[in-house]
Amino acid sequence: MNFQQLRSVREAVRRGFNLTEVANALHTSQPGVSRQIRELEDELGIELFVRAGKRLTGMTEPGVQVLPIIERLLADADNLRNAAKDFSEHGAGPLSIAATHSQARYALPSAVRDFRQLYPQVTLSLHQGSPRQVADMLLKGEADVGIATEALAQYDQLVTLPCYRWTHSVVVPSDHPLLDGEPLTLQRLARFPLITYETGYTGRSHIDEAFAREGLAPSIVLSAMDADVIKTYVELGMGVGIVASIAYDEDRDRHLRALDAGHLFEVNMTRLAFRRGAFLRSYVYAFIETFAPPLTRKVVEMAANSDPGDHFDI
Numbered sequence: 132m133n134f135q136q137l138r139s140v141r142e143a144v145r146r147g148f149n150l151t152e153v154a155n156a157l158h159t160s161q162p163g164v165s166r167q168i169r170e171l172e173d174e175l176g177i178e179l180f181v182r183a184g185k186r187l188t189g190m191t192e193p194g195v196q197v198l199p200i201i202e203r204l205l206a207d208a209d210n211l212r213n214a215a216k217d218f219s220e221h222g223a224g225p226l227s228i229a230a231t232h233s234q235a236r237y238a239l240p241s242a243v244r245d246f247r248q249l250y251p252q253v254t255l256s257l258h259q260g261s262p263r264q265v266a267d268m269l270l271k272g273e274a275d276v277g278i279a280t281e282a283l284a285q286y287d288q289l290v291t292l293p294c295y296r297w298t299h300s301v302v303v304p305s306d307h308p309l310l311d312g313e314p315l316t317l318q319r320l321a322r323f324p325l326i327t328y329e330t331g332y333t334g335r336s337h338i339d340e341a342f343a344r345e346g347l348a349p350s351i352v353l354s355a356m357d358a359d360v361i362k363t364y365v366e367l368g369m370g371v372g373i374v375a376s377i378a379y380d381e382d383r384d385r386h387l388r389a390l391d392a393g394h395l396f397e398v399n400m401t402r403l404a405f406r407r408g409a410f411l412r413s414y415v416y417a418f419i420e421t422f423a424p425p426l427t428r429k430v431v432e433m434a435a436n437s438d439p440g441d442h443f444d445i
Contacts, residue, residue: 148187210410223252229274287439298393324370
């Protein structure tokens, strides 16, 4: 048994049993992948995959049972390498961060700048995606740390910690009727075409829930992943924007005005996550604390040793 055999099995599952994609991911040949899998099956005395000719079409029942053990063995091997590097490389190495567009654009820049000053020898990689894509990158080991508002707390395989609370703002052109000084209500908002985040992004669920509770059906004429896109179309007069408050800057957005909507929509919580059981190098703890100061190494270690389903608050 060797790690290449184990990786071949894991990647076959991750790549939907497409051996060509598995071979590309492992930088080997398709016959080589097939051989690695078959040799492991022969050693274990069980078939891990259902086959149609030479093609893999699914996992056998023994394969389903064995897969979590394979995942743990590979994760432990990664942890062993990372632990050794933490002692030998002294603050140098890679750090991969997965985040949603809003977090990458508005919340992360100052933390990344401050962290780089502390750890100039760490090579940072920033990946953007939807909350579920962020979770998937963490689960596959493609990212060390993930940051998002939606979805992360739904995965038992992830350790998830709260970072900061935030609210939404309504953004409009400087001559918009909503700037008449009257109280901002959901009923007033529902009279105008709305532009806001796509479903599953940046607190969109709280926006939908607020209107639903009032029995209102707002006209959402455009949805986007990025607040800058939303603001662009608001400037064009296409509708009223609902964005994260952090996304509005009075100096940068000179042609727009913002109205606080914290009383209309539930407060949102941005969360940080990492894979349960992963070894975090010292500079990863430092990055987490730089981004969210309440998340000290002691707090993060306590969370890492907690059981799935345990909740933490700030």
